[in-house]
Amino acid sequence: MGRSSTPGEGTRPSVRHAGQLGWDDGLYEDAPETGQDSGADGRRPAPTGGGRRKGGAKRHGKKGKRRVLRWTASVLSLVIIGGAAAGYLYIEHLNGNLKKEDLTLGDKKMADHKANAAGQTPLNILLIGSDARDSKENQKLGGAKETFGALPLADVQMLVHLSADRSNMSVISMPRDTLLKIPKCTDPKTKHVYPATMGLEMTNATLGRGGPGCTVATWYELTGITIDHFMMIDFAGVVSMADAIGGVPVCVEGNVYSHTRDGKGSGLKLEEGTTKVKGKQALQWLRTRYGFKDGTDLSRTYAQHMYMNSMVRELRKGTKLTDPGKLMGLAEAATDALTVDKGDKGLGSVKKLYDLAGELKKVPTKRITMTTMPNVYGTGVNEGRVLPKPVDADQLFQMVRDDVPLDGKASKRKAPVAKEPTAPVAEIPVSVRNGTRTDTEYPVKGRASAVQELLTGKGFTQAAVDKQYTEATARTGVLFPSVDMEGNAQAVATALGIPLTAVKKSTAVSGITLTVGADWRVDGDYSAPSAEEKTPESARALNGDDETACMPIQPGFGW
Numbered sequence: 001m002g003r004s005s006t007p008g009e010g011t012r013p014s015v016r017h018a019g020q021l022g023w024d025d026g027l028y029e030d031a032p033e034t035g036q037d038s039g040a041d042g043r044r045p046a047p048t049g050g051g052r053r054k055g056g057a058k059r060h061g062k063k064g065k066r067r068v069l070r071w072t073a074s075v076l077s078l079v080i081i082g083g084a085a086a087g088y089l090y091i092e093h094l095n096g097n098l099k100k101e102d103l104t105l106g107d108k109k110m111a112d113h114k115a116n117a118a119g120q121t122p123l124n125i126l127l128i129g130s131d132a133r134d135s136k137e138n139q140k141l142g143g144a145k146e147t148f149g150a151l152p153l154a155d156v157q158m159l160v161h162l163s164a165d166r167s168n169m170s171v172i173s174m175p176r177d178t179l180l181k182i183p184k185c186t187d188p189k190t191k192h193v194y195p196a197t198m199g200l201e202m203t204n205a206t207l208g209r210g211g212p213g214c215t216v217a218t219w220y221e222l223t224g225i226t227i228d229h230f231m232m233i234d235f236a237g238v239v240s241m242a243d244a245i246g247g248v249p250v251c252v253e254g255n256v257y258s259h260t261r262d263g264k265g266s267g268l269k270l271e272e273g274t275t276k277v278k279g280k281q282a283l284q285w286l287r288t289r290y291g292f293k294d295g296t297d298l299s300r301t302y303a304q305h306m307y308m309n310s311m312v313r314e315l316r317k318g319t320k321l322t323d324p325g326k327l328m329g330l331a332e333a334a335t336d337a338l339t340v341d342k343g344d345k346g347l348g349s350v351k352k353l354y355d356l357a358g359e360l361k362k363v364p365t366k367r368i369t370m371t372t373m374p375n376v377y378g379t380g381v382n383e384g385r386v387l388p389k390p391v392d393a394d395q396l397f398q399m400v401r402d403d404v405p406l407d408g409k410a411s412k413r414k415a416p417v418a419k420e421p422t423a424p425v426a427e428i429p430v431s432v433r434n435g436t437r438t439d440t441e442y443p444v445k446g447r448a449s450a451v452q453e454l455l456t457g458k459g460f461t462q463a464a465v466d467k468q469y470t471e472a473t474a475r476t477g478v479l480f481p482s483v484d485m486e487g488n489a490q491a492v493a494t495a496l497g498i499p500l501t502a503v504k505k506s507t508a509v510s511g512i513t514l515t516v517g518a519d520w521r522v523d524g525d526y527s528a529p530s531a532e533e534k535t536p537e538s539a540r541a542l543n544g545d546d547e548t549a550c551m552p553i554q555p556g557f558g559w
Helices: 073-084 088-097 136-141 203-208 212-223 235-244 279-287 297-317 324-337 350-360 390-401 447-457 483-496
Strands: 099-101 123-130 154-162 169-173 229-234 248-252 273-277 338-341 368-372 375-377 386-388 430-434 463-465 477-480 503-505 513-516
Touching (some): 088 324, 123 212, 154 203, 154 212, 169 390, 212 229, 212 338, 212 390, 235 324, 248 297, 279 297, 324 338, 386 390, 430 447, 447 463, 447 483, 447 513, 483 503
Parallel strands (some): 430 513
Antiparallel strands (some): 154 169, 229 338, 248 273, 375 386, 477 513
């Protein structure tokens, strides 16, 4: 127990194993999607279609000043920068290192956050791990040669939700094997339009459809959670930052070697107990699938959560970065490896990253909750992939949308305060749209008209059906374009029993607009219940203070 390293640490046969894989630990890399997944664990063949399967790495960074060091890999990268930069010119140099791209490439505009009674709003950041092999550094760390220069895949996707009152933080990981429909995305550089997919595709393919903004658009389409920022890092950045913080303690329940007879596996080799991993070995941990628990991508995701929680605890215990040379090197590595959202509201400067770190550091580790999107295994042509678990995934997403803590502890959050309408209900114009279409069902004919009649019967005589094409909408909601219309929009929602949390400001509409979603496909009053304020067990929640977490070992991968 408590071993600091294993023989050959950092020199694991990464060229042979990791060299054949990206963030993944070997799955299908040499023969992409041929279904030849016959590793030592005897797992069933994978189906064809979708992006190459990859694992997950993390983005990490740390502020020169320990107090600003925050939990997550991506966020850490931003943090180091502030403490490392000694002067204006150097800060400008670091600013220039940062790569910036559009926040979203989809057509659907994200609704504004609903402020709580204190005027506070939550903050949502999508963390993306890219398997890009477009640099010598990345090529040395992994990937079959035929994949060098290929379109990158978003093999790690984690949504970080910082509560409006900054008392707690929730993280939802989406397995890269998740099948879903990808919305239309437009590449901002080439103007090439990627049409919405007709069938289900793997979520990691979103990055190759114009950039990280398409991954953001896909998350919004699936979850309805407004995303404020994204941070993307490649695996060269992970290695650099893991080295800079001196390693992260991880635990395995037995000796493990992630390697199969046919060359798959991350190459991770650890002895039973706790080991402080860094550099390539840290990347191997984050990429390992074969050898952990049941050998699935879900086990890899759980191992990533263990790593991130452990890293936060290390930084909170007093880990210090005081060497100026190391700090500058770390700042260079972090900014070189990081891609963030651009624009006035984006994260495209050292100062903005520093400010974000200040917000994140307000949350104690005991209020950080890591979860995995509840999912079910596909069947038939979707065998070997996962899909969102209908009830549980929706519940988890709604808890985040409603700013409900995932750790089950009391929140200081307050329900939205109803505002007085500025006009009698008979004078409030309302457009009603039919968004009841789903992935498997056509829109319900006449739903908009039926709801318009309901409104008319409640005194909203200016309600009218908007017959323009309406995208499928999972949840019924009311949008309004300006603050002066909020009270009127709330009156519409209240009349139909729609919760005020579903009333949001949006520049995508020119007047009060009620979209009837797939949760209201039948006649009668709206009756969709609010999310139960309990994290589904299928989300596999892991608390940031849990120091007992230790990774089970998959049979056949011991030594």
